[in-house]
Amino acid sequence: MYYLCRMFKQPRYIFILLVLVLVVTSCESDKELTLVNQEESIDSYISKSLMQYEVVRSNGSNRVIIVPGEDAYTVAKGDSIKMYYEGFVFNGGPATQFVSDSIVVAVGKGDLIKGLDDGLTGAKRGEESYIIFSARYGFYDEEVGIVPAMSPLMYHTLIVDVKKNNK
DSSP, X not given: OHHHHHHTTSHHHHHHHHHHHHHHHHHHHHHHHHHHHHHHHHHHHHHHHSTTSEEEEETTEEEEEEEOOEEEEEOOTTOEEEEEEEEEEESSSEXXXXXXXXXXXXXXXXXXXXXXXXXXXXXXXXXXXXXXXXGGGTTTTOOBTTBOTTOOEEEXXXXXXXXXXXX
């Protein structure tokens, strides 16, 4: 401990420590600015290109309802759903498609990325929608397959079935 305290009394070590703190702080503020810009881009796209559709916002997720579903079958956390989906990197609109599949999954259990999980809550059986969100609610700063780090995402979804949680 003595040597550690003595080391930080030397100006060059204090300078190095300050530089490291500034670099880390700068990277985090750059990421936050990127996320804010993504969210503004998403809002702009929805208001200009999808304004004729109903938009449901939930915890950073934007669900744009293209075809409404059946009211009796609304998705709640814990419910199992079957859906068809396509995932796109969002770049002012759908860009690179990175997935197309069908899945049976429980909503709200952490099996999906946060933006998709939150966006599906409240959807209805038979509903077709776009769910759009920033990297904050997607893969954040991880590169996943062909999806670059810090990418906003857009999913085109069709809810085929909803099985209510009996708890």
